[in-house]
Amino acid sequence: MNGLVMGIKGILSFLSAPLIGALSDVWGRKFFLLITVFFTCAPIPLMSINSWWFFAMISISGVFAVTFSVVFAYVADVTTVEDRSRAYGLVSATFAASLVISPALGAYLNDKYSEPLIVALATAIAVLDVFFILVAVPESLPEKVRPSSWGAPISWEQADPFAALRKVGLDHTILMQCVTVLLSYLPEAGQYSCIFVYLKLKMHFSSIDVSIFIAVVGILSILTQVILGDLMKALGAKRTIIIGLLFEMLQLLWYGFGSQMWMMWAAGILASLASITYPAISAFVSIHSNPDQQGVVQGMVTGMRGLCNGLGPAMFGVIFYVFHVDLNDDHNGGGSLGHSAVGSSSGMGSLDGAKFVRNETLHGGLGAGHHIIEDEYSQFMPGPPFVFGALMVICAIAVAAFIPEAPSDAIRRPSGLSVDVDYEYERGRKVAGPLSPLMHQDSAQL
Incomplete structure (x- = not known):
């Protein structure tokens, strides 16, 4: 169910992100920032009411789960080119900080109190967030820049996500960046869907080890993204993106071939260094785009990420299946590769007895010959999807290498x-x- 929901949400995000970005270029950022945050947080109170309504709302919220594209367009409105990369790094670092704090806080409250209290607290914070945007966040897009303010009505050609795709396809630089995002974020999304379960089952991490791993990687990611602006100024945008992709490739190879716990920690450090890639790409795309197209281009990048969030877990699941690797718990038969990070961590304790198994079916009988043995591939390559993901990132590096370093005079x-x-x-x-x-x-x- 969770994998299906993430797939639907990812596809909807891919289709809606350019549309919302194009509309924000016309009618301003604040309104769309408000509705994207609202619908992103809307499923939270349903967690303790009805699970089916919760899954349905998460699927529907994929249409508006494109907050990042609006936020980055907002940042582009209020910063100069020289300050853009630093600002994007700070935004991404703030998001990473929330990912570090919220699981630890949720685990603590769950131990001390109850799940309904956690849901109520999260709902209250979401309401406060929406109220803060409504009251305290000013509109960033000047009124004279909005076509609607000087009488030019918006057309469907301007808002159509497929029309936005065609427009981006005419700009080879933006198109190459979108392809880079697709090739690099597809394995990253697949990795996010199963890495915590993988560490628990294959590398024998305890629940405490996984929690510490999340905290360390998150904190290092924050520090890395804070210095993003200085990196881009010193090395250039293109080199920064390629360096981030190189770190991502190395950490995927470590996950794929590593068989010791210390190797996973080394891969986690590399993953934190690789976290500069997406904010660097967003800054690069913003600098290369016209000021009245910031929402569209950021929507395209976010849409690609949304598509990867839907396809990445499925891709990793298929590769695990092809190599006869099963991450399911052999005691209760539950679990799947489609776990989200939250679902994986919350269900970690029930997976202690799980092992990698190979399903050998004899004479066509289902379930016959289920031998709990170490798969022959795992001796050399414990994590085949990670290795395949590293190959995709190598392709992303090849694409990024042909991206021009400086924007054209017509755009700068x-x-x-x-x-x-x-x-x-x-x-x-x-x-x-x-x-x-x-x-x-x-x-x-x-």
């Missing part, structure tokens, strides 16, 4: 101007109009 904003100043500049005026409420007046100097 002169002197790294903000979106509203650039709007004035493109129309030949030398005096900037009213700035976005979050922009400092110094940015208006032409």
